[in-house]
Amino acid sequence: MLLAVEGLAAAYGRIRALEEVSLHVAEGELVAIVGANGAGKTTLLRVISGVHPAAAGTVRLDGRDITRTPGHRRAALGIAQVPEGRQVWAPMLVEDNLLLGGWTRPAAERKERLAEIWAMFPRLRERRDQPAGTLSGGEQQMLAIGRALMARPRLLLMDEPSMGLAPRIVEQIFDTVERLARAGTTILLVEQNAHAALSIADRGYVLESGRIVLSGTGRELLADPRVQEAYLGI
Numbered sequence: 100m101l102l103a104v105e106g107l108a109a110a111y112g113r114i115r116a117l118e119e120v121s122l123h124v125a126e127g128e129l130v131a132i133v134g135a136n137g138a139g140k141t142t143l144l145r146v147i148s149g150v151h152p153a154a155a156g157t158v159r160l161d162g163r164d165i166t167r168t169p170g171h172r173r174a175a176l177g178i179a180q181v182p183e184g185r186q187v188w189a190p191m192l193v194e195d196n197l198l199l200g201g202w203t204r205p206a207a208e209r210k211e212r213l214a215e216i217w218a219m220f221p222r223l224r225e226r227r228d229q230p231a232g233t234l235s236g237g238e239q240q241m242l243a244i245g246r247a248l249m250a251r252p253r254l255l256l257m258d259e260p261s262m263g264l265a266p267r268i269v270e271q272i273f274d275t276v277e278r279l280a281r282a283g284t285t286i287l288l289v290e291q292n293a294h295a296a297l298s299i300a301d302r303g304y305v306l307e308s309g310r311i312v313l314s315g316t317g318r319e320l321l322a323d324p325r326v327q328e329a330y331l332g333i
């Protein structure tokens with residue numbers, strides 16, 4: 100199993116954000132975690148990437164316990180995150196954002212990878228010499244994804260890539276995520292947009308108040324009346 104999370108808990112002081120969370124992601128899978136605002140989705144990704152400590156439980160990458168491994172080491176082991184709200188380095192050029200994203204890799208490989216990102220996102224290539232802050236929201240999301248891919252991650256964590264974008268752009272972003280998954284990238288995606296996320300996911304989990312309450316294939320969850328009522332407005 101590429102990623103295996105067991106009995107995970109996390110807190111902010113006395114606020115418990117995650118409780119007894121167990122989930123797994125196999126190599127090549129696209130797994131979605133859906134849940135409402137404040138359910139704990141961002142916290143879960145932060146604990147997996149090592150930005151926030153686990154209060155209990157374990158995180159394993161390829162069988163190796165990384166629960167106490169610092170974030171920068173996890174990045175070197177192949178975990179990359181596309182953060183909520185994109186967080187591109189606004190004053191820096193598009194190209195430099197990407198090159199910095201590949202900091203864990205040797206220079207020659209970074210160049211090679213950059214060429215692949217340009218091929219994947221021609222819009223970014225056109226704008227390579229612009230400060231990232233001048234891009235549209237959708238382009239910044241593409242840049243945040245490209246930046247994470249520069250590290251050739253074994254596991255790509257994506258935090259609400261559709262947030263704050265117009266519906267047409269959201270569609271493009273989900274197309275991109277699906278394309279990446281088809282090309283073999285292993286993805287753990289957290290999303291409030293349950294319909295879009297479950298439609299492209301192999302499997303999914305529903306997170307409520309810090310706990311996993313349902314899991315299944317994307318199709319099973321889309322057809323589940325509890326999901327339909329709570330997240331799909333059906």
Ligand code: ATP
Binds near residue numbers: 135138139183
């Ligand atoms: P969102 O969609 O808003 O990002 P989320 O599902 O990602 O929501 P989290 O951001 O992980 O949820 O938050 C989970 C819980 O932890 C919430 O109750 C939230 O208020 C709380 N929380 C998150 N960050 C902090 C923080 N820095 N300090 C205190 N409490 C926090």
